[in-house]
Amino acid sequence: xxxxxxxxxxxxxxxxxxxxxxxxxxxxxxxxxxxxxxxxxxxxxxxxxxxxxxxxxxxxxxxxxxxxxxxxxxxxxxxxxxxxxxxxxxxxxxxxxxxxxxxxxxxxxxxxxxxxxxxxxxxxxxxxxxxxxxxxxxxxxxxxxxxxxxxxxxxxxxxxxxxxxxxxxxxxxxxxxxxxxxxxxxxxxxxxxxxxxxxxxxxxxxxxxxxxxxxxxxxxxxxxxxxxxxxxxxxxxxxxxxxxxxxxx
Amino acid sequence: xxxxxxxxxxxxxxxxxxxxxxxxxxxxxxxxxxxxxxxxxxxxxxxxxxxxxxxxxxxxxxxxxxxxxxxxxxxxxxxxxxxxxxxxxxxxxxxxxxxxxxxxxxxxxxxxxxxxxxxxxxxxxxxxxxxxxxxxxxxxxxxxxxxxxxxxxxxxxxxxxxxxxxxxxxxxxxxxxxxxxxxxxxxxxxxxxxxxxxxxxxxxxxxxxxxxxxxxxxxxxxxxxxxxxxxxxxxxxxxxxxxxxxxxx
Numbered sequence: 263x264x265x266x267x268x269x270x271x272x273x274x275x276x277x278x279x280x281x282x283x284x285x286x287x288x289x290x291x292x293x294x295x296x297x298x299x300x301x302x303x304x305x306x307x308x309x310x311x312x313x314x315x316x317x318x319x320x321x322x323x324x325x326x327x328x329x330x331x332x333x334x335x336x337x338x339x340x341x342x343x344x345x346x347x348x349x350x351x352x353x354x355x356x357x358x359x360x361x362x363x364x365x366x367x368x369x370x371x372x373x374x375x376x377x378x379x380x381x382x383x384x385x386x387x388x389x390x391x392x393x394x395x396x397x398x399x400x401x402x403x404x405x406x407x408x409x410x411x412x413x414x415x416x417x418x419x420x421x422x423x424x425x426x427x428x429x430x431x432x433x434x435x436x437x438x439x440x441x442x443x444x445x446x447x448x449x450x451x452x453x454x455x456x457x458x459x460x461x462x463x464x465x466x467x468x469x470x471x472x473x474x475x476x477x478x479x480x481x482x483x484x485x486x487x488x489x490x491x492x493x494x495x496x497x498x499x500x501x502x503x504x505x506x507x508x509x510x511x
Numbered sequence: 512x513x514x515x516x517x518x519x520x521x522x523x524x525x526x527x528x529x530x531x532x533x534x535x536x537x538x539x540x541x542x543x544x545x546x547x548x549x550x551x552x553x554x555x556x557x558x559x560x561x562x563x564x565x566x567x568x569x570x571x572x573x574x575x576x577x578x579x580x581x582x583x584x585x586x587x588x589x590x591x592x593x594x595x596x597x598x599x600x601x602x603x604x605x606x607x608x609x610x611x612x613x614x615x616x617x618x619x620x621x622x623x624x625x626x627x628x629x630x631x632x633x634x635x636x637x638x639x640x641x642x643x644x645x646x647x648x649x650x651x652x653x654x655x656x657x658x659x660x661x662x663x664x665x666x667x668x669x670x671x672x673x674x675x676x677x678x679x680x681x682x683x684x685x686x687x688x689x690x691x692x693x694x695x696x697x698x699x700x701x702x703x704x705x706x707x708x709x710x711x712x713x714x715x716x717x718x719x720x721x722x723x724x725x726x727x728x729x730x731x732x733x734x735x736x737x738x739x740x741x742x743x744x745x746x747x748x749x750x751x752x753x754x755x756x757x758x759x760x
Binding site for chain 2: 266267268337342343344347376377378379382
């Protein structure tokens with residue numbers, strides 16, 4: 263099932279006791295449609311305040327409903343800030359998380375002098391002058407397969423216990439009027455990875471670091487040498503790619 | 512002072528005891544900047560849930576601050592859903608409401624089959640097929656100087672006690688992807704007037720009324736013959752025009 267949501271009023275995607283989460287709202291809506299308890303798996307476990315335009319979730323059900331009917335029915339029970347885009351039956355072994363080949367995120371910055379009423383939930387306000395060319399050069403140095411320890415929160419590494427190596431296939435800045443977008447795609451992301459990259463790239467834009475400094479940061483494998491974590495509200499999960507499938511977005 | 516705001520969390524512009532209003536938030540911010548109580552006058556007293564991109568307010572102060580400094584300072588005290596765009600000193604007799612020559616509003620409809628997470632605060636969802644050509648023809652019949660009694664709420668007429676005659680200079684529909692905009696400008700608007708026009712034009716779009724029916728509705732001077740009031744969230748005050756001035760937007 264493809265899913266869009268505004269993350270502003272949620273404590274992230276993943277279920278947490280006594281907190282409002284996207285997973286909680288979705289599983290409750292699915293329970294009402296399918297008539298049984300449902301546990302969903304998401305391609306990207308977005309953090310508190312992070313949005314999604316192309317989240318993908320998978321779940322098992324014995325209910326016999328036409329593919330698209332599930333999304334339509336679920337939408338009548340979902341809150342106004344979550345919407346199911348589509349639903350399709352997949353093979354038994356499919357898992358939205360494990361089978362995902364690539365996740366694409368976009369981080370948006372509002373560069374106007376004044377804070378903006380309309381973009382405030384979906385962007386971070388950076389009124390300072392930014393050297394976008396330097397930010398582009400720095401971003402380029404993050405593409406490829408690297409040990410991203412310097413861009414991953416300690417807690418995340420301890421919890422996950424997995425490899426900090428990721429393959430970043432896209433890391434590009436684009437200008438759209440007073441908005442500045444950072445598009446980043448990788449096989450997978452660790453927690454806060456995009457936001458830590460953005461915080462570091464912004465310090466390059468402010469000329470506090472050089473683009474070449476990115477390599478040293480990667481080599482250091484130390485979270486303390488990279489920049490701060492950019493705020494969640496600027497981040498959106500745009501799409502997830504699977505084998506033999508078009509991009510879900 | 513030019514003002515933008517998202518009206519979602521306000522009980523309209525005009526001050527009301529014990530309710531959150533745009534005027535209340537603005538006057539409190541101005542009081543903190545100017546050091547004395549301030550009473551503002553707005554060009555358009557937007558209703559609960561209605562937004563503004565080009566609201567204009569006037570007020571008197573003895574404070575000696577550079578023109579633009581007032582807007583900048585006020586923005587540090589305003590909540591995140593209200594922003595002052597600019598501020599400029601005007602002559603003693605200027606009144607943002609009485610001196611306004613023209614107000615321009617935009618009403619936005621989301622036509623996608625699914626409700627939309629991103630447009631939901633700023634549009635009304637109408638998934639039914641709409642005959643936009645008929646809506647355009649009907650809108651054209653509303654332009655010019657007319658008695659708009661049929662499009663004005665009873666309470667508003669009783670309260671105001673003024674004339675129900677207005678001169679509508681623009682009443683146009685435009686298509687923007689899955690969005691449909693109704694741009695309407697007039698010398699002045701009575702309460703709910705744009706929203707009642709939109710509700711009636713939508714019934715034309717659904718082929719429940721003919722474009723020519725607009726004339727009969729105007730002639731009837733009876734609120735009961737026109738269509739329902741469209742929801743507030745689709746409406747935005749776009750700009751206000753004054754003599755010898757560029758449009759404030």
